[in-house]
Amino acid sequence: MREVAIIGAGMTRFGELWNQSLRQMFVEAAAEALNDAGADRIDSMYVGCMSGGQFTGQEHLGPLMADQFGMAGVASVHVESACASGGVALRQAFIEVASGMSDLVLAVGIEKMTDGADVTNVLATAADQELEVYYGVTFPGLYAMIARAHMQAYGTTEEDLAWVSVKNHRHGAKNEKAQFPSEFTVEQVMSSSMVAEPLRLLHCSPVSDGAAAVLLCPLDQAKDYTDKPVKIVGSSLATGSLALADREDPAFLDSVQKSGEGAYKMAGVGPRDIQVAEVHDCFSIAEICCIEALGFVERGKGGPAAREGFTAIGGCIPVNTSGGLKAKGHPVGATGVAQAIEIFRQLRGEAGARQVENARLGLAQNMGGSGASSVVHIFQGV
Amino acid sequence: MAGIVGYGAYIPRKRIKADEIARQWGKNPETIKRGLLLQEKSVPGFDEDTITISVAAGRSAIARAGIDPQKIGALYIGSESHPYAVKPSGTVAAEALGIGPEVHIADFEFACKAGTEAMFVALGLVEAGRVDYAMGIGADTSQGAPDDALEFSASAGGAAFVFGRDGIVAEVVETYSYTSDTADFWRREGEFYPRHGGRFTGEPAYFKHVLAASRAILEKTGLKAEDFAYAVFHMPNGKFPLSAGKQLGFKKEQLETGWIVPTMGNTYSGSSPTGLAAILDVAKPDDLILITSFGSGAGSDSFVLKATKRLPEVQGLAPTVRSMLDGPRQYMTYGEYAKFREKIIVNE
Numbered sequence: 001m002r003e004v005a006i007i008g009a010g011m012t013r014f015g016e017l018w019n020q021s022l023r024q025m026f027v028e029a030a031a032e033a034l035n036d037a038g039a040d041r042i043d044s045m046y047v048g049c050m051s052g053g054q055f056t057g058q059e060h061l062g063p064l065m066a067d068q069f070g071m072a073g074v075a076s077v078h079v080e081s082a083c084a085s086g087g088v089a090l091r092q093a094f095i096e097v098a099s100g101m102s103d104l105v106l107a108v109g110i111e112k113m114t115d116g117a118d119v120t121n122v123l124a125t126a127a128d129q130e131l132e133v134y135y136g137v138t139f140p141g142l143y144a145m146i147a148r149a150h151m152q153a154y155g156t157t158e159e160d161l162a163w164v165s166v167k168n169h170r171h172g173a174k175n176e177k178a179q180f181p182s183e184f185t186v187e188q189v190m191s192s193s194m195v196a197e198p199l200r201l202l203h204c205s206p207v208s209d210g211a212a213a214v215l216l217c218p219l220d221q222a223k224d225y226t227d228k229p230v231k232i233v234g235s236s237l238a239t240g241s242l243a244l245a246d247r248e249d250p251a252f253l254d255s256v257q258k259s260g261e262g263a264y265k266m267a268g269v270g271p272r273d274i275q276v277a278e279v280h281d282c283f284s285i286a287e288i289c290c291i292e293a294l295g296f297v298e299r300g301k302g303g304p305a306a307r308e309g310f311t312a313i314g315g316c317i318p319v320n321t322s323g324g325l326k327a328k329g330h331p332v333g334a335t336g337v338a339q340a341i342e343i344f345r346q347l348r349g350e351a352g353a354r355q356v357e358n359a360r361l362g363l364a365q366n367m368g369g370s371g372a373s374s375v376v377h378i379f380q381g382v
Numbered sequence: 383m384a385g386i387v388g389y390g391a392y393i394p395r396k397r398i399k400a401d402e403i404a405r406q407w408g409k410n411p412e413t414i415k416r417g418l419l420l421q422e423k424s425v426p427g428f429d430e431d432t433i434t435i436s437v438a439a440g441r442s443a444i445a446r447a448g449i450d451p452q453k454i455g456a457l458y459i460g461s462e463s464h465p466y467a468v469k470p471s472g473t474v475a476a477e478a479l480g481i482g483p484e485v486h487i488a489d490f491e492f493a494c495k496a497g498t499e500a501m502f503v504a505l506g507l508v509e510a511g512r513v514d515y516a517m518g519i520g521a522d523t524s525q526g527a528p529d530d531a532l533e534f535s536a537s538a539g540g541a542a543f544v545f546g547r548d549g550i551v552a553e554v555v556e557t558y559s560y561t562s563d564t565a566d567f568w569r570r571e572g573e574f575y576p577r578h579g580g581r582f583t584g585e586p587a588y589f590k591h592v593l594a595a596s597r598a599i600l601e602k603t604g605l606k607a608e609d610f611a612y613a614v615f616h617m618p619n620g621k622f623p624l625s626a627g628k629q630l631g632f633k634k635e636q637l638e639t640g641w642i643v644p645t646m647g648n649t650y651s652g653s654s655p656t657g658l659a660a661i662l663d664v665a666k667p668d669d670l671i672l673i674t675s676f677g678s679g680a681g682s683d684s685f686v687l688k689a690t691k692r693l694p695e696v697q698g699l700a701p702t703v704r705s706m707l708d709g710p711r712q713y714m715t716y717g718e719y720a721k722f723r724e725k726i727i728v729n730e
Contacts, residue, residue: 016581016585018582018585018586019586114581114582116579116582193410193413194410
């Protein structure tokens, strides 16, 4: 396998982008990534999108986006793994460059969620239709069950959950691309509207539009494009049962642990070597479960991490410096690539007010459903 | 110079509180009251509809104008809830008000701005000299589907304005209309309840049009927010008009008189016109007033008005908006409300 680097990145602002369609967002992010690297061609691209079909009626995104981008003719395919679609697109691009098949491969994540579709129902198609959705379960409901299981097993409190949102909004307030760049107090989070007990409105990531793109090439060609490439040193994708009820422990995300272990092994590092991480906080409880499964804290000890500042900027392992899905926004298919871009910026020292000092090794973890798929990438500054 | 020579409003006595609606659907009433700034709303009685509201408001308008209704050469009613799909509301109202038969009549529809649309056309005919007096009315018995956020706001009421050149109580200094094809809220033929695009009704619809029309009329007149004594914006909920006002530089004191939505609800086509009536109830000579409506689909009409010396003479000639809002009220349970709003299916 060849060593692979990210040489350029681009993304739209995340939010309710009423005046931008799926294809317009794509072109904005993709063009920015190519311009960032000074590249004028690509060999191939992967479009990560959860459900262009149900959100906007548009499928067949591979050729559509290649054409819209003025690149008709190149290999281009849509990949889907629910909310992990972006992370999986990045992994496919990484594999294609690493294999020697192509040199310049673009990975794009994209989602247009505000086009009038019933968002809760579209998202629920990522849960088990026969075992979960048939009975009326939605994602806020599933994560509420995970939260209850975690509270019961480890004594995690509603205040612990609230601190995850408080911390991520503090980080997000420093991100000009964030949908909600505003800070909240614990009291505000804990008095927001109840969505699915114990999860309140400010425990939940928002409905968002957005696109994010990164351009990959072999490390030995990276200097042709940039002085500051970022190496992808680990990539791993793991799966678990779609239905929460089929898992041994509903308070633990096995696929996240497996994908983390795979990426650590490939990179030859461990959780204590990671200096900055983006994890999939679609709900506040998800961040708590992810930092446990990734080994940043011991199993069952994720609850107090945000409250104690362990995962804040300036803490032992800053998590979700971008604001996470909570504050930055969660255009589902775009999220995995946007996470990689945050780590890319951090490792290049370009994260501005939210920069983690001297960060050399970073991790991005992106998952689908209630943790049925999880993809982890580990990045190293060059 | 043409302007308003008489005005009147009507708000039904029946009310339902936000707490009662929230209780029915298992919602937290504090979230509604705090988030949408809605306390209660008016509900039409069994014998009240857009036509009766128009007649009640129209009578007050004619009383304040002090004119022979036979001199009114045009009558336009804007509403989302005309009782008939085919057959005008205006003919019934005209007959009851003693207007016509030498009169031009049309019913208008432009979601929540149908009322200012009627006012706009009535004013135009007077300015053109085609008629001596013309009446524009905005009135609604608004629809909102059960368990929709609209149920907390959709209410009943309206206001009527007689335009003329003699005996003006508020001169029309300027008008401005801003319109685009924006599908934020709609009800198709044969459907009982409107549908809407959720958060799409906010920034790209309400705020885009209200702010654009208001900014344009300020620029056209060379006026600034601080020059006005009062301003009123369409009131789909309590929050939007305050936010629009703030963005335009208006202060709370300029907005609160016309901001009647917390206890009246959203009377759709009657919303900003009734807010204007509440302002005319208390305005003093030379006060400048801004009104900007909003109708989904979408568009906004703005008027800059200037009160005259005659206004204080007519304010007491008919019931004020505040007297109807704060006067005798009959509170309903959700069950009574469901019956009155024909949400219960009964056999013929």
